[in-house]
Amino acid sequence: MRISRRQMLAAVGAAGAGLGAAAAPGFPAILQSRPLRIGALISHRDRQGQDELIQPYDRQMRLGLELAIAELNAAGGVLGRQVELLVADDEGSPAPGAAAAIDLIRNEGVEALVSGFVMAMPPYMDRVLEREGLDVPVVHAMQTPGTYCGRVAHVGSTTLQAITTLIEHRGPEARQRTFQVSDWAPSQRTVSNQFYRHVQAGSTGAALVTTPVSGNSPGEYTGLVQWARDLDAKNFWISVPRPYAVNIVKQADSLGAASAFDYHFLEFSEWQASQLPDGVEAWTSVPFVASDDRPGVRDFVARARRHAGDDLVTHVAFSHHTAVHALARAMEQAGSTAAVPVRSALDGLELEVATGTLTLGSDGYATMPMHVARATRDGLEVAQRFDAAAPGAACG
Numbered sequence: 001m002r003i004s005r006r007q008m009l010a011a012v013g014a015a016g017a018g019l020g021a022a023a024a025p026g027f028p029a030i031l032q033s034r035p036l037r038i039g040a041l042i043s044h045r046d047r048q049g050q051d052e053l054i055q056p057y058d059r060q061m062r063l064g065l066e067l068a069i070a071e072l073n074a075a076g077g078v079l080g081r082q083v084e085l086l087v088a089d090d091e092g093s094p095a096p097g098a099a100a101a102i103d104l105i106r107n108e109g110v111e112a113l114v115s116g117f118v119m120a121m122p123p124y125m126d127r128v129l130e131r132e133g134l135d136v137p138v139v140h141a142m143q144t145p146g147t148y149c150g151r152v153a154h155v156g157s158t159t160l161q162a163i164t165t166l167i168e169h170r171g172p173e174a175r176q177r178t179f180q181v182s183d184w185a186p187s188q189r190t191v192s193n194q195f196y197r198h199v200q201a202g203s204t205g206a207a208l209v210t211t212p213v214s215g216n217s218p219g220e221y222t223g224l225v226q227w228a229r230d231l232d233a234k235n236f237w238i239s240v241p242r243p244y245a246v247n248i249v250k251q252a253d254s255l256g257a258a259s260a261f262d263y264h265f266l267e268f269s270e271w272q273a274s275q276l277p278d279g280v281e282a283w284t285s286v287p288f289v290a291s292d293d294r295p296g297v298r299d300f301v302a303r304a305r306r307h308a309g310d311d312l313v314t315h316v317a318f319s320h321h322t323a324v325h326a327l328a329r330a331m332e333q334a335g336s337t338a339a340v341p342v343r344s345a346l347d348g349l350e351l352e353v354a355t356g357t358l359t360l361g362s363d364g365y366a367t368m369p370m371h372v373a374r375a376t377r378d379g380l381e382v383a384q385r386f387d388a389a390a391p392g393a394a395c396g
Contacts, residue, residue, distance in 0.1 A: 002094060002157050008312075012124045012309075014268075019141040021294030024138070025292055031334050032230045033081070034081065034083070034247070035081060035082050035083065036077065036078050036079070036082070036083045036111060036112075036331075037082040037083075037084045037085075037086055037108065037109050037110040037111060038065075038069070038083060038084070038085055038086070038087075038110060038111070038112045038113070038114065038119065038309050038324065038327065039086045039087075039088065039101065039104035039108065039110035039112070039113045039114070039115070039176060040061070040065050040085060040086070040087050040088070040089055040114040041087075041089075041090035041097050041101065041114070041115055041116035041117075041121070042058050042061050042062060042087050042089065042116065043058060043089065043090055043091060043092040043116060043117050043118075044058060044088070044089050044173045045232075052093060053262070054117055054242065054243070055243060055317045056118065056243065056271055056312065057243055057269075057314075058117075058319040059308075059312075060088065060269075060316035060320070060380070061117070061141075061179070061312050061316055061317070062210050062320075063307065063308050063317040063320075064097065064141075064316065064317035064318060064319065064321035064322075064323075065087075065114065065315070065320050065323075065324055066085060066307065066323075067304055067307045067317070067321055068086050068320070068322075068323075068324035068328075069083045069248070070307065071303075071325075072324070072325075072328055072348050074179075074305055075256050076396030077100075077125045078328045078331050078335070078337075079331060079332060079334065079335070079336075083328075084123065086108050086158070087109055087275070088100035088103065090116040090117070090118070090121065092116075092117060093118065093310070094120050094121050094124035094125065095124070096122045096164065097116050097121050097124070097125060097358050098117065098124055098125045098128035098129070099113070099146065099246055099384045100124050101113055101128075101129065102128070102132055102134065103135055103168075104131070105134050106134070109358055110136065110153065111136055111337040112136050112138070112139075112327050112331075112342070113125075113136055113138045113140070113318060114137070114138075114139050114140075114141055114324065114327075115136070115138055115141075116138045116142075116240060116321045117142055117241075117245075118142075119143070119144055119145060119188070121140070121153040121209050122138070122140045122144070122148055122150070122154070123148040123152075123261070124298070124393070125149060126150045126152055127137070127153075127390075131368035132135060133196050133221075135151075135248070135339040135340075136339050137153070137327060137330070137337075137339050137342040137343055137346065138151065138152045138153070139152070139153045139155055139323040139326055139327055139346075140153070140154045140156060140323075140355050141154075141156045141316075141320045141323040142156045142316070142319065142332070143156050143157055143158070143159060143162070143266065143267050143283045144156055144158055145156075145157070145158065145159050145160075145188075145191055145194070145238055146158035146159065146160055146161075146189050146192040146365055146391050146392055146393040146394065147394055147395075148394070149363050149364055149395035150364070151339075151343060151366050151394065152364060153326065153343070153346045154321045154359055154360075154364055154366060155322045155323050155358065155366045155368075155393075157285075157286065157319075157325055157361070157366075157368065157370060157389075157391075158365060158391045158392055159190075159191050159194055159239060159266050159391060160194060160198070160391065160393075161265070161282070161285070161368075161370050161389045161390070162266040162285040162370070163194060163195070163198050163199060163266065163285075164198065164268070164281060164389070164392060165285040165372055165386050166266075166285045166372055167198065167199070167374070167382075168265065168282075168384075168386075169283075169285075169372040169383060169384045170262075170283060170372075172232075173235075174235055174262065175199055175200065175235070175238055176197075176198050176200075176234055177231075177232065177233050177235060178199055178230040178233065178234070178235035178236075178237055179224075179227075179233035179234045179235070179237070179261075180192070180196075180199060180200065180236075180237040180239075181221070181224060181236065181237070181238050181239070181240060181244075181248070182195065182197040182239040182305075183239065183241070183242070185241040185306075186311060188239060191239045191266070191274075192239075193195060195237055195239070199237050199316070201244060202270065204205055205385075208239055210386060212296055215350075219242075219245075219247040220246035220247070220251075221247055221248045221256075221257065222251045223250050224248070225248065225252045225257060226255065226274040226343070227263065228361060229255070229257050229260055233260075233261065234260075234261065234262060235261065235262050235264060236248065236262070236263045236264065237264045237266075237276055238263065238264065238266065239265075239266040239267070240267075241266075241267045242270060243271060245267070245268075245272070246268075246272040246275045246276065246282075246293050248255070248263070249276055249280055250251045250275065250276075250281060251275065253277040253280060253345050258280045259280070263281075263282035263283065263284070264282070265282055265283070265375075266284070266285070266286040267284070267286070268282065268284035268286065268373075268375055268380075269286070269314040269316065269380075270289075270290055270291075270312060270313070270314050270372055270380055271312060271314060271375065272375070272379060272381050273375040273376060273378070273379050273380055274379070275377075276375060276377045277377070278375060280335060280376070280377075281374055281375060281376050282374075282375040283372065283373070283375065283383075284372070284373055284375055284380070285370050285371065285372060285373070286315045286344050286370070286371055286380075287315050287318065287355065287368055287369065288314070288315035288316070288318035288319070288355055288371070288375060289371045289373050289381075289382050290313045290314065290379070290380070291379055291380060291381060291382070292355070292371065292382050294354075294355070296353075296354040296355065296356075297355060298363050299354065300318065300321075300354035301313045301322045304309075304317055306389055311330075312360055318333065318353075318354065319348065322351065322353050322358065325351060325353070326346065326358075326360070327346075329345075329349060329351060330343075330345035330346045330349055331345070333345040333349075343357060344363075346360055347360065347362055347364075348360060348361070348362065353368075355369040355371075356369040356387060356388075357388070358371075359388075361391070361393070363369060363391075363393045364393075365391035365393040366391060367389065367390050367391060368389060368391075369385060369386060369387055369388070369389065370386045371384070371385050371386070372383075372384045372385075372386075
């Protein structure tokens with residue numbers, strides 16, 4: 001029997017309302033002058049000491065968080081309290097990320113969390129916090145497979161949102177002779193299955209290889225490119241949620257094979273576009289494109305650039321900015337920072353963001369605008385906008 005997130009939250013709320021109040025107190029008068037601390041997990045280097053796994057997304061995460069908090073504080077804070085950001089390094093892995101979350105809650109007094117970069121972080125952290133008897137509202141702002149429905153709210157896009165919008169825009173030819181690459185098991189095994197069902201299934205003449213890659217030297221894909229060329233593949237479909245995924249195209253170019261493929265990335269940014277070889281294009285579907293000419297996007301980009309003192313603004317900054325504002329709106333509606341009432345307020349929350357309306361469903365995932373974009377060395381260009389792309393979440 002499937003249990004919805006709404007049903008699960010009601011059960012947890014009934015059982016743990018007292019715990020939530022203890023772990024994340026509401027607003028007695030004595031607390032109203034105390035800053036509201038929001039914790040964030042941001043990778044700096046992975047456990048092997050390699051920083052190319054996450055740069056420059058670490059800076060983009062911080063940009064979105066800091067900008068949102070500066071805006072909230074300028075408007076009077078949340079429930080009359082100024083907001084502070086506390087950042088911990090999750091080392092790009094669920095176990096140290098969960099340990100960092102525990103430390104932020106127990107020792108630093110954070111009352112809400114924005115979880116880290118890794119797809120597997122939300123379910124792992126949720127289980128550990130429950131085991132430790134800790135309960136604060138948690139929002140995940142990076143891409144996710146959309147199959148975990150627990151106490152975490154997701155304002156990042158799902159891999160299915162990217163797949164379905166790309167297929168709709170690119171048409172049947174994008175499903176022919178596909179070579180599909182995913183990374184970082186176990187969550188990416190779910191994405192491999194999504195590739196198989198939604199990209200390859202029903203196609204003809206496919207040279208399909210769904211390849212979860214683990215243990216590779218970061219960004220080394222020469223062997224896979226050679227394999228795809230040997231199979232006479234036409235379409236590369238890529239779910240490698242790390243900045244260095246662009247190396248697939250760069251290494252194909254170094255082998256003289258860049259023009260042999262059409263590239264479809266489930267996660268791609270303006271920074272990655274700047275790394276593409278001259279004359280080569282790729283396709284992606286993301287919740288935000290900095291070159292979009294809509295007034296809300298232009299205004300957000302201008303504010304972000306002023307705050308950062310840098311031109312780079314990506315969907316990573318946008319989604320983390322959204323995460324903080326979603327938490328703030330839910331807290332204001334709940335009249336509390338306690339986990340149970342804030343989660344209740346997040347359930348069904350509608351939030352106006354730079355791109356349009358984001359609506360959190362009862363499964364904890366968001367219907368939101370998505371943008372299929374053409375990527376070249378000059379940046380991302382919106383090819384088609386989907387005003388209300390459903391997340392396609394599947395709760396088990």
